Amino acid sequence: MSQDHLAALIRLVAQNRDREAFASLFDHLAPKVKAFLIRRGLNAAGAEDVMQDVMLSIWTKASLYDAPRGSFQAWVFTIARNALIDRIRRQKPDISIDMIEWDPVDETEGSEERMLREERATKLNRAMKDIPPDQFAILQLAFHEELTQTEIASKLNVPLGTVKSRMRLAYAHLRGRMELAS
């Protein structure tokens, strides 16, 4: 499903409380979210449970999706990660999404800007396929295996500085490609 299509569905949910649109989102997202939660250490039953919480949050928070000025997939990731932190560490997981508290929402943003955000996500997904394997591996260890920089360094047997510099390079490369005019 394209990023534009997903964004259109979430807007139907936000504006009309469209259950059919939500059901399509469920079919597309639930298996990915469950897989993500299992990779981050939950067992199948726990992942099923947290996945339900994540999907429910997508319904109840649909009108907030525009606020962090990111793409739909990044918003879903934030919800999934926060639900996971909440479950595992019992810690108030108010990272990232709470940034909307500091930056007033631009109510005048038109559909063109919104499409631009989803276009950036599409470019990012493409760019992810051609970053060097050593950089991609580090991103996976952080986002999927939930390892700290120090843990990644000892797992790969490289200095901490190498982990940081690969993260920086990956970030710079991906951001560059995202922001490249089409």
Add this chain to the structure above:
Amino acid sequence: MTITHHLDHATLVSYAAGTLPFGLNTIVKAHLEFCPACRKDAVVANEIGGSLLNDSQEVEVSASSKSAVMDKIQTATLHRLPLPRSASESEVPRVLQALIGTADLDQLKWRRSGPGVSMFKLPQQSGDAGFFGLLRIAPGQKVPDHGHGGTELTLILRGAYHDEIGHFARGDVADLDESISHTPTAADDGECICVVANDAPTRFRSWPARLAQRFIGI
């Protein structure tokens, strides 16, 4: 507030992944309250997480899950957009106020930890190594030359200091790793208060400082 020292993008990647230890994570959040530029950078780091989630393999979902969720949405309370908060008028970011229980740094029970330096330790989470707390450095006072075992974040809340890297004033963050050793010195015209977190013990260069370290617990 003009911010000239920002978070390392590698730190923001780990922040987005949700893998920073508690102290470092808190300082990132505190700096983000001050710094619109780093908030933009953090959004990009989040996008990386979104892309990796999108690319995830899929695991079959149980048939009852969908009907359970479709049932729950009938009665679930919807969230509304929170009103944007005005920038904090206090010198203490909100995430820190919640930890120390006050917006007034002068109300804290500071503990002297060396000549011209006092400390207020903050709660760590179990399993986290390293130091997390506030440091209060008298005008012109030097903190002994030290390096770091891992990552160290320092956010300036009051006053300023300078070291081998540059001049750090209110809102600036020093995001240092094990390759950096420095001797921060508070500005002459006022005390400097900063919040510091690291994920491995600080390494002082001189033996008197190392000896003192045993007693002050930094």
